[in-house]
Amino acid sequence: MKETDNKTGAPAAGFLRGVWENAGMALVFAAMFAAAAMFVPYFFTVTNMKGLALSVSMVGMGACTMLFCLACGHFDLSIESIVAFSGVLAVVVANALSGSMSSFSSVALGMGAGVLAGTLVGVMNGVIVAKFGINALITTLATMQIVRGMALITSGGKAVGISDENFYRLGLSDLLGVPTPVLITVACFVIFGFLLNRTTFGRNTLAIGGNEQASRLAGIAVDRTKIAIFAMQGMVAGFAGVVLASRLTSGQPNIAQGFALEVISACVLGGVSLTGGVGTMPGVIVGVLIMGMVQNVMNLLAIEAFWQYVARGAILLSAVLFDRWKQRRFHR
Amino acid sequence: MKETDNKTGAPAAGFLRGVWENAGMALVFAAMFAAAAMFVPYFFTVTNMKGLALSVSMVGMGACTMLFCLACGHFDLSIESIVAFSGVLAVVVANALSGSMSSFSSVALGMGAGVLAGTLVGVMNGVIVAKFGINALITTLATMQIVRGMALITSGGKAVGISDENFYRLGLSDLLGVPTPVLITVACFVIFGFLLNRTTFGRNTLAIGGNEQASRLAGIAVDRTKIAIFAMQGMVAGFAGVVLASRLTSGQPNIAQGFALEVISACVLGGVSLTGGVGTMPGVIVGVLIMGMVQNVMNLLAIEAFWQYVARGAILLSAVLFDRWKQRRFHR
Amino acid sequence: EGCKARKPGGATPGGVAVEKIKIGFIVKQPEEPWFQYEWQFAEAASKDLGFELIKIGAGDGEKVMAAIDNLAANRTQGFIICTPDVRLGPAIAAKAKANGLKLLSVDDQFVGADGKFMTDVHYLGISARKIGQNVGKTLWEEMKKRGWKMEETAVMMMTFDELDTARERTEGAFESLVEAGFPKEKIYKAPQKTSDQPGAIDAANALLTKHPEVKRWLVAGMNDSAVLGAVRALEGQGFNAENTLAIGINGTDCIFEFEKEKPTGFFGSMLLAPKRHGYETAEMMFKWIKDGTEPPKDTRTVGMLITRDTYKQILAEQGLLKDKK
Amino acid sequence: MANDSPYLQFRNISKSFPGVKALDGVSFSVREGSVHGLVGENGAGKSTLLKILSGAYAPDSGDMVLGGRPMVFRSTAEAFRNGIAVIYQELQLVPELSVAENLFLGHMPVRGGLLDRRRLREAAAAQLQTIEEGIDPATKVSRLPIAQRQMVEIAKALTRGARVLAFDEPTSSLTAREVAKLFSVIAELKRQGRSILYVSHRLDEIFEICDSATVFRDGRRIETFEDMGGVTRDVLVNRMVGRDIRDIYNYAPRQLHEPVLEASGLAGPGLSEPASFSVAGGEVLGVFGLVGAGRTELLKLLYGAVRKTGGTVRLAGEDVVIRKPADAIGRGMVLCPEDRKDEGIIPIRSVLENLNLSGRLSRGFFIFGDWEGMNAARQIERFRIKTPSPAQLAVNLSGGNQQKVILGRWLSEKVKVLLLDEPTRGIDVGAKSEIYAIMQSLARDGVGIVMVSSDLPEALGVSDRILVMRSGRIVASVDRNDATEEKLLKLALPAGPQAVAS
Numbered sequence A, B: 001m002k003e004t005d006n007k008t009g010a011p012a013a014g015f016l017r018g019v020w021e022n023a024g025m026a027l028v029f030a031a032m033f034a035a036a037a038m039f040v041p042y043f044f045t046v047t048n049m050k051g052l053a054l055s056v057s058m059v060g061m062g063a064c065t066m067l068f069c070l071a072c073g074h075f076d077l078s079i080e081s082i083v084a085f086s087g088v089l090a091v092v093v094a095n096a097l098s099g100s101m102s103s104f105s106s107v108a109l110g111m112g113a114g115v116l117a118g119t120l121v122g123v124m125n126g127v128i129v130a131k132f133g134i135n136a137l138i139t140t141l142a143t144m145q146i147v148r149g150m151a152l153i154t155s156g157g158k159a160v161g162i163s164d165e166n167f168y169r170l171g172l173s174d175l176l177g178v179p180t181p182v183l184i185t186v187a188c189f190v191i192f193g194f195l196l197n198r199t200t201f202g203r204n205t206l207a208i209g210g211n212e213q214a215s216r217l218a219g220i221a222v223d224r225t226k227i228a229i230f231a232m233q234g235m236v237a238g239f240a241g242v243v244l245a246s247r248l249t250s251g252q253p254n255i256a257q258g259f260a261l262e263v264i265s266a267c268v269l270g271g272v273s274l275t276g277g278v279g280t281m282p283g284v285i286v287g288v289l290i291m292g293m294v295q296n297v298m299n300l301l302a303i304e305a306f307w308q309y310v311a312r313g314a315i316l317l318s319a320v321l322f323d324r325w326k327q328r329r330f331h332r
Numbered sequence C: 001e002g003c004k005a006r007k008p009g010g011a012t013p014g015g016v017a018v019e020k021i022k023i024g025f026i027v028k029q030p031e032e033p034w035f036q037y038e039w040q041f042a043e044a045a046s047k048d049l050g051f052e053l054i055k056i057g058a059g060d061g062e063k064v065m066a067a068i069d070n071l072a073a074n075r076t077q078g079f080i081i082c083t084p085d086v087r088l089g090p091a092i093a094a095k096a097k098a099n100g101l102k103l104l105s106v107d108d109q110f111v112g113a114d115g116k117f118m119t120d121v122h123y124l125g126i127s128a129r130k131i132g133q134n135v136g137k138t139l140w141e142e143m144k145k146r147g148w149k150m151e152e153t154a155v156m157m158m159t160f161d162e163l164d165t166a167r168e169r170t171e172g173a174f175e176s177l178v179e180a181g182f183p184k185e186k187i188y189k190a191p192q193k194t195s196d197q198p199g200a201i202d203a204a205n206a207l208l209t210k211h212p213e214v215k216r217w218l219v220a221g222m223n224d225s226a227v228l229g230a231v232r233a234l235e236g237q238g239f240n241a242e243n244t245l246a247i248g249i250n251g252t253d254c255i256f257e258f259e260k261e262k263p264t265g266f267f268g269s270m271l272l273a274p275k276r277h278g279y280e281t282a283e284m285m286f287k288w289i290k291d292g293t294e295p296p297k298d299t300r301t302v303g304m305l306i307t308r309d310t311y312k313q314i315l316a317e318q319g320l321l322k323d324k325k
Numbered sequence D: 001m002a003n004d005s006p007y008l009q010f011r012n013i014s015k016s017f018p019g020v021k022a023l024d025g026v027s028f029s030v031r032e033g034s035v036h037g038l039v040g041e042n043g044a045g046k047s048t049l050l051k052i053l054s055g056a057y058a059p060d061s062g063d064m065v066l067g068g069r070p071m072v073f074r075s076t077a078e079a080f081r082n083g084i085a086v087i088y089q090e091l092q093l094v095p096e097l098s099v100a101e102n103l104f105l106g107h108m109p110v111r112g113g114l115l116d117r118r119r120l121r122e123a124a125a126a127q128l129q130t131i132e133e134g135i136d137p138a139t140k141v142s143r144l145p146i147a148q149r150q151m152v153e154i155a156k157a158l159t160r161g162a163r164v165l166a167f168d169e170p171t172s173s174l175t176a177r178e179v180a181k182l183f184s185v186i187a188e189l190k191r192q193g194r195s196i197l198y199v200s201h202r203l204d205e206i207f208e209i210c211d212s213a214t215v216f217r218d219g220r221r222i223e224t225f226e227d228m229g230g231v232t233r234d235v236l237v238n239r240m241v242g243r244d245i246r247d248i249y250n251y252a253p254r255q256l257h258e259p260v261l262e263a264s265g266l267a268g269p270g271l272s273e274p275a276s277f278s279v280a281g282g283e284v285l286g287v288f289g290l291v292g293a294g295r296t297e298l299l300k301l302l303y304g305a306v307r308k309t310g311g312t313v314r315l316a317g318e319d320v321v322i323r324k325p326a327d328a329i330g331r332g333m334v335l336c337p338e339d340r341k342d343e344g345i346i347p348i349r350s351v352l353e354n355l356n357l358s359g360r361l362s363r364g365f366f367i368f369g370d371w372e373g374m375n376a377a378r379q380i381e382r383f384r385i386k387t388p389s390p391a392q393l394a395v396n397l398s399g400g401n402q403q404k405v406i407l408g409r410w411l412s413e414k415v416k417v418l419l420l421d422e423p424t425r426g427i428d429v430g431a432k433s434e435i436y437a438i439m440q441s442l443a444r445d446g447v448g449i450v451m452v453s454s455d456l457p458e459a460l461g462v463s464d465r466i467l468v469m470r471s472g473r474i475v476a477s478v479d480r481n482d483a484t485e486e487k488l489l490k491l492a493l494p495a496g497p498q499a500v501a502s
């Protein structure tokens, strides 16, 4: 605000450089998007935008809370199993209750059960990490296995079909042409972005990741904050699982393998530090969008499956290298 | 040495407590091993010990260099693709050369090509991480994709059979009943353990992970050390890929998915810190053995597939929790 | 036809004495319903015939090697395997021989170093290419039956080329469609990034974006999940049972789709018969160990089309509905 | 002024760490509206006591009496609630958060459940006003130099409005100007009737502001002086180290040789104009200046830790190219950095490894024999580093002992030029005199030494010549015989408002 540009030039140029310097990945994204819109046929069409938005909706939801988790210096691999388990559980519960009560209640209770289960797993992760001081990678790797097992056991290893069509609404309806899952993801971006910037909880999260000891000495309830973060993460993953089940019209125990890594990568691409303390919601959104767009463009261009691997890796690498080059160049 | 036990008791008791306090995971392992030997039929048989050793040989090799990578504060996901690519490449090259030269040379050149390819990928990772300062997770995630793509392209997506039976020797021979891959792994443990403890390279690795800035100011060639570490990691992964191809009598482009996470988990279980600066070879060996043993016992007991997930997670969790409890109890 | 009589002890021509017969059953993806069914039927055989079954899941070559070692340690006399990769054949065969284990491969046939099928290894299964061809043929016939016009119709081929079997299946479907007269250039490939349903949805969505001109879609893929993902994506773009004709492979992952009140674009699936694959292989192995009766080198099963109308009956016949409800 | 009733009392406090008895039955009391000094050698237990006061550690036995009520805090939050705030020896800031957020860490203002950003900004600005102008509350802490961080740390404790404030070596990285400001703040706190605990190794400060003082040695309370009136410096030193130290600087004139370090036209970040100077063999060159004068940057440019944009460096008469620290070390020039936490120690490695970090550079690839152990033992002995064993992790040492480890690392090298940036930060008098003696003896052997120091008496006491820096440039070179405190301070202070900008 009252900082002044102490290097050179007119204020306008200074302002532009300010945008350029701070926008980082957002610029990379804008450039990629513009290029795709110009050169990739069908990219900039309503149908494709809808498809693109849908394809990133899950990762987007997960990334919102993963941002908190990484910002406080931790890690959560278990979300991928939670997505599967909560979906399966929601369907199983809803199916079991249907008939004995109104359609609305059975579906709501089923979904509630899914979200609750996710939250409980999150709380467990949080307690183990915060109270017992176990490394989050090991903890969530273990709960990831346990929860995947539970998903398989609950479903008998088979997809469980949804018997009540009201369940589909969450995933298959839309509002003014925007699919509900996309709206939910946008809502998550807004809510969690707000939580990060405008509440003490969010600031404490960053403080803990930036210097846990200092935070503890400043009287921040470090353990409680961590548990809340993991619980939130579990809850959102659980909710994402329910939405996915509704989109797929069934609960699938094998789904979402590799989801956690994808979410973490999107966050890191968006500038979230793996060692904690640094991260912003706009950054995460850009990270999520870049990852989704790369895949979308490759599908549109019908790149050979094997070459897709190479292209995906190369584009990811170029994006971060470009961002770094830009930073070096302008920040000395 | 000149430390004195200032709490209580006779020197003997003090010594025992010393062992107990410092042994950590090794004790957990010993207890698990003893329990398995007593209660799991066929566990403590020559055949099974051989099988167990073989089953951890790959993870063991990868963990040796991953220890360095984690100790200097980084990460390498690309090893799983390197294992696949180097195996495929070695077979393709050996097959192509066979006929035009002696069997020995064609096989040796093929294997050399595999190891070399792995090393080159490692060097690339190292340069990007060290020189450009890109996060290792993102970097190796990208190269992981690229290299997997190359493995698929080289092989046409299909496993490539080995035409020269001399290639099998590396994986299928044995010495006094000990399979060659196991011997190789043991050699890795010895060599890299020595490298870590008895060379400046090893000490510098730990120093860099402990405080990179301070290490740089102390004159350590930080970038060069990091590049060397990634190169080593790539080389060992490449070699592991060649050994695996030889064991499987074919180069498989899809193999070893999830291998990196398995290796990292074994390291972390063995007390290596994910934030760098802490790690020992005995710890890593114990971590590798625990992971392998859990799987082995579950297979021997023929535990239901779904329950295996739950059991694996639960055992992992109990092991770390027990270790932590023990530490707390004795170190306050 | 289970011979309930257990004859403990007594050396048999096969050569195994007092010890109880133990048989291993290794599968590549234990979480998949198909393999669950195989195991379930093998389990049934073990109850009927009185042997011990040891089930192990092994997702890649390395795990397979470890699993065989485990079986050897466990004193099994033979094992049945669905290999994660057919080229592991020589390694598996060598390992089995080294450990003195009898070997029977199921589902996917081993391929030797020379690229030819290893016909000397006992095998029961179904040709991936053939079942794919079946899908293609059925799609074509059903399309004709519905009277869809060729110019409005295109094929969405959900591919996952990283997996050998998957590619064989989709290539089979491709071949038979082309052979029947479907224009090659209107068979569009949608490569999946992941093999699960969300992966299929994303791939299908991108393809649909590119071909707004197509009015009716035929869908084929490597399995039910892939095809169901495509159906979900099509529904998202306003397609329905009227203008979608999708056929999956497996028949066990799609039952919930048939149970929906209204028909969807998912017309049917090629049911593989896990009963034969599970029960018969186990029985063959048992007899081989116990009496030394060598099973036939090559046994083939066929895929059966199940649809909304026929699935209940066929599944019941196959013993696949008893755990429902 | 000072009220006689003890507001805070320590009763029989003991605390052990593995292998160390940090505190052993310590009792004393602190009056209301007074400043109570804590002095003692490095590792005597001062910081540990303050951490027990703040609830960061739980004592093994003993308790505190606060306003008549006995208590032991189980968490820092509990201590805050009881009106206690501690400024720790090691900065406890979150680098990636803004100054304002750091000031109110743990108690940010909220309105309707949301962060009240306006109030946060205003309160932070107001708080900074009282102690240090010129820090924008919106900047990230990571962008501040270490002295300003220290001021932020102090301001942070003040936001708590505590009745008991404890300062653990707040001035070790401050220069005269900030110290003066701090003291006026402390005087104001005292006037408001608060109780203040003050730890410092700069004994002048103890005499300047403390009403009473307690001396620690090896975890035990040796003596409490209720009135500083009759206490002399020598008495205090004797009680601290158990022996007499007369002249801690040990200065003896030496013969100067050819220049060993010649810098000309050095330019780079932090310097507002090219810097040129030279150091003769056997010379100790002091560098004095206020916070942010660019002294640290100057050393880092020389050392290759920061890339220079111009200028040449000659070492022992030879032109050298120094692009990275390893080049400098290879040429016989080493730097002992200012920021021990971020640039000095490797916290999670052992004392032994920390001591040998640079020594290994010249030893080749393999580590055979026990030269590491021998070198470590020698340095531990020489600097009297208080550690239960060479295997102790550096992070577990007291602040001053960590500093000794860093010095030990560099003073065990064979060098031509030694660059020292605030080398005696947080080091006790006994060790200081030891270090000065080592510096003198190195200089006698022909080593050129550049020592940055904010401690004016120290700069005057050990240097042959003193460079004064102001706003990123060298403004004067003053000979030992002409140097006085007033003169140096006057040179270091900005001449007018326009002198700050550049």
Ligand SMILES: Nc1ncnc2c1ncn2[C@@H]1O[C@H](COP(=O)(O)OP(=O)(O)OP(=O)(O)O)[C@@H](O)[C@H]1O
Pocket (backbone or CB within 6 Å): D017, D018, D020, D021, D022, D040, D041, D042, D043, D044, D045, D046, D047, D048, D049, D089, D386, D387, D395, D396, D397, D398, D399, D400, D401, D426
């Ligand atoms: N966390 C810890 N673990 C082990 N030992 C510790 C720990 N903290 C402090 N010590 C030891 O306790 C003793 C007292 O340390 P303390 O930090 O209180 O000293 P100090 O008087 O503040 O010294 P300095 O003047 O150097 O700051 C030292 O020997 C130190 O090594």
Ligand SMILES: Nc1ncnc2c1ncn2[C@@H]1O[C@H](COP(=O)(O)OP(=O)(O)OP(=O)(O)O)[C@@H](O)[C@H]1O
Pocket (backbone or CB within 6 Å): D142, D143, D144, D145, D146, D147, D148, D173, D270, D289, D290, D291, D292, D293, D294, D295, D296, D297, D298, D338, D454
């Ligand atoms: N990381 C940084 N980012 C931005 N500015 C910096 C940074 N480090 C130092 N500066 C600025 O560079 C200038 C010189 O700082 P330097 O640390 O060299 O001063 P100094 O004389 O050594 O004082 P100190 O006693 O604080 O060490 C100061 O104006 C400071 O604000």
Ligand SMILES: [Mg+2]
Pocket (backbone or CB within 6 Å): D046, D047, D048, D089, D168, D398, D399, D400
């Ligand atoms: Mg201290």
Ligand SMILES: [Mg+2]
Pocket (backbone or CB within 6 Å): D295, D296, D297, D338, D421, D452
């Ligand atoms: Mg400085």
